[in-house]
Amino acid sequence: QSVLTQPPSVSAAPGQRVTVSCSGSGSNVATHFVSWYQHLPGTAPKLLIYDNDRRPSGIPDRFSASKSGTSATLGISGVQTGDEAHYYCGTWDNSLSAFLFGGGTKLTVL
């Protein structure tokens, strides 16, 4: 069981908006930046969001994120079939002195 809790799966129809939550605690999400990653099967994971809400160059603005207290949220608007992937949140944990990933959320585009 991961320290960072994500829903195992979410789904959306093409064109809809979907959100993925990431719940942590005071020793991780509340006190450190959160990043988000997209992992398509057979490929290397890709950084989608860093420093809670910033997009690397090349990441479309359909992807957004926010953080409040011990929770963070990834939003994907205008969902496309190519967005079907696993999504992971990540952050540092002071108590464990370790970087943590959430358990991952599989996005299914209906």
Added chain:
Amino acid sequence: EVQLLESGGNLIQPGGSLRLSCEASGFTFNSYAMSWVRQAPGKGLEWVSGINSDGGITYSADSVKGRFTISRDNAKNTLYLQMDSLRAEDTAVYYCTKDRWISADSSSGRDFWGQGTLVTVSS
């Protein structure tokens, strides 16, 4: 263009040792922390170990502490992971990642990933 090329993955018996390497190019290697992240079959991503930009500070997950050692050679732009006392549960694809900051305890994100190298621990 940032490139991270992992090598060294193999089939190894339980209790054995293996050293993974990651050759980096396209960025100033000695200015960034680096990490290893793995994914076991059917499982999610798991951070394994991180090292700061000058190699002086390292961190490791509890699951590998005392068995795995991360190191780097900034003159060769290469990151290493020495894996000893390997167990079946270490079977995974191991990814080399570039961190966005100089310190390994930064949560700023891992912005570039290699394609991964497969380690299989089995008798």
